[in-house]
Amino acid sequence: MTREVATDLYPAARDILQTLVGFDTTSRGSNLEMIAWVEAYLDDLGVPHRRVANADGTKANLLASIGPMIEGGVVLSGHTDVVPVDGQPWSTDPFTLTQKGDRLFGRGTCDMKGFIALALAAAPELAAAKLSRPVHLAFSYDEEIGCLGAPHLIEVIRNELPAPAVVLVGEPTSMEAVNGHKGIATFHVAVTGREVHSSQPHLGVSAVMEAVTLMSSLTRLSARLMDEADPASPFTPKGPTLTIGMVQGGTAHNILARECSFVFDLRAPGPRSPAEIIAPFLAEAVAMDQALKARAPEAGVVVEMRTDVPPFVPEPDGVAEAFARRMAGDNGPPRVVAYAAEAGQFQAAGFSTVICGPGSIDQAHQPDEYIDISQMQRGAQFMRRLIDWASEAA
Template sequence: MSADLYPAARDLLARLVAFDTTSRGSNLELVEWVEGYLGGLGVPHRRVPNADGSKSNLMATIGPVIAGGVVLSGHTDVVPVDGQPWTSNPFELTEKGERLYGRGTCDMKGFLALALAAAPELAKTAKKPVHLAFSYDEEIGCLGAPSMIAVIRRELPPPAVVVVGEPTNMEAVNGHKGIATFHVTVAGRECHSSQPHLGVSAVMEAVKLMSSLNQLSARLWDEADPASPFTPKGPTLTIGMVSGGTAHNIIARECTFVFDVRSPGPRTPEEIVAPFLAEAAELDRALKARAPEAGVVVELRTNVPPFQPEPDGAAEAFARRMAGDNGPPRVVAFAAEAGQFQQAGFSTVICGPGSIDQAHQPDEFVEIAQMQRGALFMRRLIEWASEAP
């Protein structure tokens, strides 16, 4: 077997981690650097930008443009480090013991680095296509991937499999939950808190709705199918953000909160929260009767489909072969872009280095052993691509 890909992947990971691609900002500096790297290898590439051009997906095809290839998919954005007690610079790769620390090492620049480390040899030897599909804004609702997936469907010969490199300890995963995020705005009427009869407290009305969601969350937990392979087993509902009011002595004019629903299917998030939506509509009418400017607005902001196990899935079989994985079927509770690729008609699997336990944490890390397993995966992929189709 030829040279180990890990040293090159480690160096590439250091370059990728150095780019602050927190979702609230742009990823274009990273995209431009990767374009330069691929251009130096003679690999054609293209951007699929967002509406205002501030962010972009990046696509590339290594090898012949024919059907039957593999897509290596990953997101370039990372979550914030604000307020987290890091003991090293999150945007500088730091090696301690058997771990590589830095924001995105696990989720999921480690996989991007492995794919890029394989590119030089693939550019020389590939007889089957290996497509790179690097997205933006996965962390805030998988917003970037759909436009890139549309281009793949429209412009490329059909690939045989898609590998989404989210952290799974380099084990094949064939299912994930979907996620939908709802933004709720409760409007009231301000007045002095000594005269509550003259106003409408948006905060106190919002608390009623949040209480209902809390009860719904408990019911979902209690009603979960005990045979479900997921942990937690059924749909989950959590309120993640709340904001409202101006001062303790002012009846609040506005209160907003955000909640998410994670469901393995077949029930959609809209079906799950239908009773809450009906309650919100009833409260909206009641508040408007007290003050015309008051009311309730519920917006579905993002909706990522679940990823369902495929009977005899080609992608799962491919990933297991590349990873040397003979373990049992696996699913994960987090959402990813795999459901979007599957929804578009592609056989899909999740398989990448690192553990989701380290994702989004202070001192995020990926174990060197995981990167080495990923390097072996890419070595086998290079050998597979070098064989005539």
């Protein structure tokens, strides 16, 4: 039975969040300083843990287990990395937790160090209790640049832990259960031309101008995907979305550019694969590659898929969704989100999965990112119920 009156976990979570925000874990850098702090915190509690590092050891996932090593536990999953603050007009230091009224400001407060802070705030009571079910902490790296760290972490969980019953991914959902998200695939397109004086374009190949042709094709495809979206889709926007996020190319106005590259992402709910959706574009890129090589052997087009995160789809009678709703006191309608997360990766590995965490995606990635204190308090209540669940007789 859930205790209605118990120690408030929020003050401890706020203190931990202050520490976590102070670590600049922007994806382009390392997260090891933060991981080391969490390890020391868990060591003080006697909680066993292990790193699951990347290939060169510059970043690491962290996996910890509290309670009996038996099946039927819950995984609390969160990513440690944050997006850059470069060029954003912050009114506070983004790496110093700052309270203004009923909001806590700082990079990562809602996406998603607030959730990690709540999980860590619950750890002392979990470690001291006589648990009947285990609680596993799974903190990843490089989620923001394509969910790159989670697959290795998920592999370790699947192969080395007793099978958990639930994976709870704590992305910001205003503490409401979410049972679906779109997948995301990112692509890098490199166009190579031949440099000549701009007064002699017949002797060269402008990589920039050829890239513009390809980008125009993607723009048309993006519009078509919007027009053809299933009106019954629960997502907003309803269908796949395609956006070009970065473009680089050229050296001077009077030189035909030798190189131009751009990056685009495709967010799709399924069931069509990213390759199927962009097949017309890929065919155009192949045709352009051949045409450019006929004009200049060194010219061409290369399209590379950099990341491919699967969509997260609603589970019939989902165990994880039911668990999150019970812990959160959530009786609302089914919900999906348009952003991608690691939930699809956990689900693809065979785990019943749900997304539920404090804060709103509306504040994520913004200057002056913040989380409402009320959201942290709701998250603390969630963790309190989770402690009771893990302690009660199975």
